[in-house]
Amino acid sequence: MSTYALSLKDLNKSFGPAKIITDVNLDIEKGERHAIIGPNGAGKSTLFNLISGLYTPTSGSVKLHGEEIAGMAPHLINHRGLSRSFQVSNIFINMTVRENVRCGVLNAMGQGYSWWRNIGSNKEVQSRTYEILERCGLVDKAALPASLLPYADQRALEIAITIAGGADVILLDEPTAGMSHSETDRAVQLIRTATEGKTLIIVEHDMGVIFDLADRISVLVYGEIIACDTPENIRGDAKVREAYLGDEEEPDVKEMV
C-alpha cells in the first residue's frame, strides 16, 4: 500500500471532445508542501476538482493515504481527511468570524445544526475553534461579522474554515489572489503556521509565494505535467522557461506565470 498522502495515477479528464487533464501522474509525500503552477487555462482548478471530488475522472486513479477516492462525493473525501479552499470565498458573511470557524469544526465532527444552541457549552468545539482562530491570527476579530473583515482577513478566515475540520491534506486555490505585497507576506506566514505538520497542495500565480513555500513544484501546461521538481531545479528548467516564455533568454522568474 502506498504511503503517499496523495497519489495520482494516469489521471485524465475530458469535457466532451476537449481533453483538459492528460495522463497526470503525481505522488505527494506526507508533510510535503507542493505547488501546482501553470498558465491560465492549463487545468489547475480542474485538477483540484478531480482531487476533491467535484469532478469524476474520465479515467485514472486518485489515492488519499493509499485509498482510492476517485469519483467519491466531496463530503466523503473531506471526512477522509482532505479539505480545500476556493478562489471564490466560501464564508458566511452574515455570521461572525467565530461562528464561521465553529461551523467548520462542527461539520467535521458530524454534528448537525440542531446542535447549534448547545455549542457554546461544548468544550471540545470551543477549544478547537479557539485554536484555529489563534493559528490564523483571527482571535482579536472573532466577534466581528465576517462581512466587516478586510479582504486579506477574509482570505485568512477561508483558510481557517479549510483547516477547521482537522484534515491532514489541505488544498489551497490561489490563497493570495488580489493581495498587496505586505498582505501576501502575512498570508504566506499564516499558511505556514496554519498548515504546519500537514500536507499542503497549493495553486498559486505569485512566484514569490511559490518559491517561498513549496518543497516541490509541478508545472501544468495544457493539462500535462511537464516538470515536477524542487524550486531551484524548476527555476533552471529549460522546458518550463520555454512553455512560459517562448525563446526568451534569462527570464525573470516573477514573470513565469
Ligand SMILES: Nc1ncnc2c1ncn2[C@@H]1O[C@H](COP(=O)(O)OP(=O)(O)OP(=O)(O)O)[C@@H](O)[C@H]1O
Ligand atoms: N466544466 C467544464 N466544462 C468544459 N470545459 C471546462 C470545464 N471546466 C474547465 N473547463 C476548461 O478546462 C480548461 C482548464 O480550466 P481550469 O479552470 O482548470 O484552468 P486553470 O489552470 O485553473 O486556469 P486559471 O489559472 O485561469 O484559473 C479551460 O479551457 C476551461 O475552459
